Each structure stands twice: as structure tokens, then as C-alpha cells.
Amino acid sequence: DQQVKQNSPSLSVQEGRISILNCDYTNSMFDYFLWYKKYPAEGPTFLISISSIKDKNEDGRFTVFLNKSAKHLSLHIVPSQPGDSAVYFCAAWKVRAAGNKLTFGGGTRVLVKP
Amino acid sequence: KAGVTQTPRYLIKTRGQQVTLSCSPISGHRSVSWYQQTPGQGLQFLFEYFSETQRNKGNFPGRFSGRQFSNSRSEMNVSTLELGDSALYLCASSLEGHNYGYTFGSGTRLTVV
Numbered sequence: 001d002q003q004v005k006q007n008s009p010s011l012s013v014q015e016g017r018i019s020i021l022n023c024d025y026t027n028s029m030f031d032y033f034l035w036y037k038k039y040p041a042e043g044p045t046f047l048i049s050i051s052s053i054k055d056k057n058e059d060g061r062f063t064v065f066l067n068k069s070a071k072h073l074s075l076h077i078v079p080s081q082p083g084d085s086a087v088y089f090c091a092a093w094k095v096r097a098a099g100n101k102l103t104f105g106g107g108t109r110v111l112v113k114p
Numbered sequence: 115k116a117g118v119t120q121t122p123r124y125l126i127k128t129r130g131q132q133v134t135l136s137c138s139p140i141s142g143h144r145s146v147s148w149y150q151q152t153p154g155q156g157l158q159f160l161f162e163y164f165s166e167t168q169r170n171k172g173n174f175p176g177r178f179s180g181r182q183f184s185n186s187r188s189e190m191n192v193s194t195l196e197l198g199d200s201a202l203y204l205c206a207s208s209l210e211g212h213n214y215g216y217t218f219g220s221g222t223r224l225t226v227v
Contacts (some may be wrong), residue, residue, distance in 0.1 A: 041191075043118070043204050043218030044157075089157060101147070101170050101208075102216060104157040 003027045004092050006105035014062060014113055019077040021108050023090030026071060034102070035075045038087045044053040047088075048075070080112045115141065118219035119196075120205050126225045132193040135222045139186050139207030145169075146188040147216060148180060151202040154211050164210070195226045 005024045013019045014099070031052050036044035050057040050064045050073065057064050063076045077084055090105040121139040127133050129177075139146050159172035163182035165213040180190040186207070192199055202223050206216030 041202075041220070041223070043206070043220050045218070047214075091157075100217060101159055101172075102147075102157075103159070106156040 002106075004090055004103050004105040006088075006090055006108050008108050009106070010109040010111070012111045012113065013080050015082055016079045016103075019075075019080045019084065019110055019112070020043065020087050021075040021077075021110070023073045023075075023105050024071060025073075027092070027094075027103075028068070029094060029096045031104075032093040033064070033066060033073050034064070034091045034093060035062070036087060036089045036091060036104075038107070044089055049093075057087055058114055077110075080110075082112050082114050085112045118205055118207050118217055120203075121220060122220035123220065124223045124225075126196050126227060127197055129197060129226055131195050133189060133195060133225070134189055134191045135203055135205075135226060137188045137190075137205030137207075137219060139205075140217055141190070143207035143209055143217075144186050145208045145210060146186060147206045147208070148188070148190050149204040149206065150174075151204060151221070152200075159206070160190065161197045177183055187216050192224075196227050200224060 002028050034049040035047040037047050039045040048062045048064050050066050066073045074084050087107045087109050089100045089107045097114050121136045147162040148158045152172045162170040166182045178191045182188045202221045204221045206218045208216045
């Protein structure tokens, strides 16, 4: 049961252009959605999150959009930089008394070409 | 402020052996979770511990177990290792009520031969 899906395993973009990463989910009970960035041999690092009651959150070059009716979110990186080359994971977080759990998508590998 | 520390970073074990991985969370974080990352399956939730109690569990066989100590440090154990257990094991800690998910450690790369 894959509740969070990233259908594009990879993305290649030119430096300075926009990177758009997509994520779909099936469970409407998630409270927050998060994006993590991961370099090889390192743990994921938190990038940006959005509450399920919002439709947009922006932090510097990163903007996350949430379309609840479509159960879809996207991460926009503008402008893309070579250091952004990494694997990006979308995750959904359901806050509950019985314990917290992040459900991750399969990841999208981004390559930013100089 | 120190991050999440996982030891060892790399480990090679033989099929049938058991292994114990260690995780020290960020000071003040009482929730510790474990994830397995493999190329084919992405990041899979193993379990979460809070105040020395397992609070949440993923869909892994009973060979995978864990515990948490009174200082919030956690260990996970895998018994009777199989080749398919080769993966990056990630520990993450979080502050209760925080909305930003977890802070992850760098992981332990386990190779089963």
C-alpha cells in the first residue's frame, strides 16, 4: 500500500532554471507534508513543509504547493543550482497520540547541469 | 547542538549472524524512529520509540527489534541476517509536537554477505 508516490524517478535541469518535483498521496488524513533532500551516504535533511490546511509555503528558493482536492503536492526550486543535485523525498506526516510516523515516497533524483 | 549520531557507519556481516545498531538522538528529543533505505523500496518505516516504549511499528518481520534507554538512546537489532537486509539504516529523532518531522542521522550501511 504505497500511500505516497513520486512518479518521476529522475529529473535533469539546467542551472538557473526551475526544478519541479511532484508527489501524490492517497490518504486524506495526513496533517503535514514535508520534503527532504538526501545526498549519498548521508541521512535526509529537512527542506520545507506544509500544513494540510495551507496551499502554499515558501522558503527562499523553495516553494511547496498543495492541492488537496487532487491529493497532489509539488516542490519548486528556483533558480536551480548544481548543489541542489540530490535525491528528494516527499513525505507525509500524521500527528497522532499513538505515535508519529513519516510515510515517504520513493524519491526523485535531481541532476542540475552547470 | 549535536545532531543524531549513529554507530557504526559501516558494517559487514555474514548471513545468519545478528547485528546491533546504535543511535543517539538530539538532546531533548524523546522520540526515536528507525527507517530502512534500499534502492528498490525507498525509505521504509521500521519502528518508533518514545520514553522507552515502542509506540509505532512498521511491516517488518520479528527479526527486527529495537529498544530505547532512559537517556533516549536507541538500539535496533536484526537477528538471523539475510542478504536482503543489506541496506542503509537511518535513525531519526524528533521533538514531540514539532511540525517539522525528524532530524536524521547519517545512517549505518549494513552489508550482508
